Amino acid sequence: xxxxxxxxxxxxxxLSLLALSNGCMWAPELTEVKRDIAGQLxxxxxxxxxxxxxGPLTMLLARTVTGFIPDASEARPYLRGVSKVQVAIYETEGxxxxxxxxxxxxxxxxxxxxxxxxxxxxxxxxxxxLLYRIDGDSVRxxxxxxxxxxxxxxxxxxxxxERLMAEALENIDDEGSFLRRSHGVEM
Amino acid sequence: xxxxxxxxIASLLLGGATIAANAQDKNAKGTDKEAALRxxxxxxxxxxxxxxxxxxxxxxxxxxxMLGLVxxxxxxxxxxxxxxxSSLKLVRVRVYEITPTTVERLLAAGSETxxxxxxxxxxRIVRVRDGEEHVDVYFKPSSNAEWIxxxxxxxxxxxxxxxxxxxxGTIRPEDVAKLGEHFDVNGMDKVHIEKKIKN
Numbered sequence: 001x002x003x004x005x006x007x008x009x010x011x012x013x014x015l016s017l018l019a020l021s022n023g024c025m026w027a028p029e030l031t032e033v034k035r036d037i038a039g040q041l042x043x044x045x046x047x048x049x050x051x052x053x054x055g056p057l058t059m060l061l062a063r064t065v066t067g068f069i070p071d072a073s074e075a076r077p078y079l080r081g082v083s084k085v086q087v088a089i090y091e092t093e094g095x096x097x098x099x100x101x102x103x104x105x106x107x108x109x110x111x112x113x114x115x116x117x118x119x120x121x122x123x124x125x126x127x128x129x130l131l132y133r134i135d136g137d138s139v140r141x142x143x144x145x146x147x148x149x150x151x152x153x154x155x156x157x158x159x160x161x162e163r164l165m166a167e168a169l170e171n172i173d174d175e176g177s178f179l180r181r182s183h184g185v186e187m
Numbered sequence: 188x189x190x191x192x193x194x195x196i197a198s199l200l201l202g203g204a205t206i207a208a209n210a211q212d213k214n215a216k217g218t219d220k221e222a223a224l225r226x227x228x229x230x231x232x233x234x235x236x237x238x239x240x241x242x243x244x245x246x247x248x249x250x251x252x253m254l255g256l257v258x259x260x261x262x263x264x265x266x267x268x269x270x271x272x273s274s275l276k277l278v279r280v281r282v283y284e285i286t287p288t289t290v291e292r293l294l295a296a297g298s299e300t301x302x303x304x305x306x307x308x309x310x311r312i313v314r315v316r317d318g319e320e321h322v323d324v325y326f327k328p329s330s331n332a333e334w335i336x337x338x339x340x341x342x343x344x345x346x347x348x349x350x351x352x353x354x355x356g357t358i359r360p361e362d363v364a365k366l367g368e369h370f371d372v373n374g375m376d377k378v379h380i381e382k383k384i385k386n
Contacts, residue, residue, distance in 0.1 A: 099244075116253065120246040132253065139256055166260035169249070 029106055030088045030154045033145055036104035037152060044094035046152060052087040059083055059159075081160035090152040098127035098147055107131060110143065118169065125149050132165060139165050224250065224277055229327045229337015229355040231304070235296045236281055236351065239289055244348070245282035254278065267362075268369060275356035278370070283349045293349050297323070297341055304339065319345045326363075335360055340372050 038046050054062065059082055099122050107129055111117055114133060121128035126148045133141040139161040146153045157164065224230055236243070249257075258273035285293060301311070304325050313324035320343065327337035340352040352372050366372075 116248065116250070118247065118249055118253070120243075122242060122244055134253060134256070137252070137256065139253060162256045163260040165253070166257040169257065 029110070029143065030086060030156060032106040033104045033154055034088065034090060034152060036106060037101060037145075037147065040101050041094070041096065044092050044096055046090040046092055048088070049091045049151065050087065050089040052085070054085045056083050059085070081163055082157055083159040084157070086156045088154045092147070092149065092151055096125070096147065096149045098122065098149075099124050101127050101147070103129070104145075107143070107145070115141075115143070118165075130168060132161070138162065142168070144168065220250075224355070227276060227336070227355050228329075229335070229353075230277065231300070231337065231339050231353045233279065233281060233351065233353070235299055236283070238296050239283055239292050241283060241289060243281040244284050245280060247278065247280035249275075249278040251276045268365060271358070271362050271365060272369070275354060275358075277353070277355040279351075279353045281351045283351075285343065285347045285349050293343070297321075300339075300341070301325075309337075309339070319343070329357075334358060335363065338363065338366070342372075 034046065038044070059079065062079055101122075103120075107117075110131060110133075115131045116133070117129065117131050119128060119130040127146070129143075129145040131143040132139050140158065142155075142157045142161050142165060144153070144155045144157075225232070254275045254277075255273045258269055258275075283289070283293065301323070304311075304327075307327070309325045309327045311323055311325050313322060315322040321341070322343075323339075323341045325339040325341075326335045327339075328334070329336050335358040336355070338352070338354040338358065340350070342350045342352075344350075350372075352370075354366065354370075358366065
C-alpha cells in the first residue's frame with residue numbers, strides 16, 4: 001500500500017489556516033482583561049456564559065445569511081467591514097462596584113502600543129472602555145469592555161470598522177448619543 | 188556550528204533592535220500627535236481638572252483621523268453634518284460627579300480656566316446661572332474672526348454632574364448649534380451666531 005507521508009509543516013500550516021478561518025485562535029487579551037478585572041474584584045464570581053470567535057469564513061457566511069433574512073438585513077452593512085469577531089461574556093455574582101475598577105494592565109499596554117481610548121465610563125454600577133486602533137486610513141481594530149452588576153462583556157473586532165465604530169459611538173449610552181452624558185442643564 | 192550560533196545571535200540582536208526601534212517610533216509618533224493637538228489654538232488643557240481629586244465618570248476622546256473616518260457614517264442623511272464632523276480635530280468630554288466636597292474645587296477650577304481662556308483670546312458667549320445650574324460656553328475665534336477654532340462648554344447641572352466639553356477644529360459659526368444638537372451638548376445647541384463673530 002502506497003501511503004503518502006504528510007509533511008508536518010504542511011499539516012501545521014493547514015491547521016493554522018483552518019483555525020484562522022474559523023476564528024478559533026483565541027485572543028489572549030480577552031482572558032487577560034477578564035483576569036485583571038476579576039483580580040480587582042475578589043468578592044465577585046465570574047461565570048463564563050459565552051465565548052465566541054468568528055473568523056473571515058464565518059463572517060462571510062454571516063453576511064450571506066443576513067442578506068436573506070429580512071429582519072437581519074440591517075446588520076449587513078455593519079458586518080461588511082468586519083473580518084473577525086471575538087466575544088466573551090461572563091455572568092457576575094456579588095457586589096460589583098464598577099467605579100472602583102482601574103484600567104486593566106492589558107488595556108493600558110494596548111494604549112501604550114498605539115491604541116486610542118475613545119470612551120471610558122466609570123459609573124457606580126457600570127464600566128465601559130472602548131478602544132480602537134487605526135492603521136493607515138482605516139479603523140482596523142476595536143476593543144470593547146462593558147461591565148455592570150450582571151455581566152462582563154468583552155468584544156474584540158477586526159476589519160475596516162469605521163461604520164461599526166460610528167454606530168458604537170452613537171449608542172454607547174442607552175439614551176442614544178455617546179455625548180448625551182455631557183449635558184448639564186436645559187436652557 | 189559556530190556560524191549558525193553567530194547568525195542566531197545576530198538575528199536575535201537585530202530583532203530586538205527592530206522591536207525597540209518600533210516601540211520608540213510608536214511612542215515618538217504618539218507624542219508628536221499629542222503635541223500637534225496641544226498646539227491647536229482651540230485646544231483646552233484639561234489638566235486643571237486633576238485638582239478635582241477624583242476621576243472622571245465619563246471620558247470621551249475622539250480625534251483626527253478617527254473623527255474623519257467615522258464622520259462619514261455618523262449621519263447618513265445629513266451631508267453637511269458629516270462634513271462638519273469630519274473636519275473636527277478633537278472632541279473631548281469629561282463628566283464628573285459633584286459632591287459637596289468637590290463643588291468648591293470645581294468652581295475654583297472653572298474660575299481658573301475662565302481667567303486663562305480670557306487671557307488667550309477666548310470669548311464667553313453664553314453664561315447661565317439659574318439656581319444650581321451653571322453653563323458657560325466659550326469660543327476661540329480665528330484671527331480673522333471668520334471661524335471658530337475651539338469651543339469649550341462647562342456645565343454644572345442639578346443632576347450632580349459637571350461636564351467639560353472641548354471641541355477643536357475649523358468650525359463655521361453658523362454650525363455651532365448643529366454640533367451642539369448632534370452631540371447633545373446643552374448650551375451649545377441653541378447658540379446661533381452670525382457669520383462675523385467679532386469686528
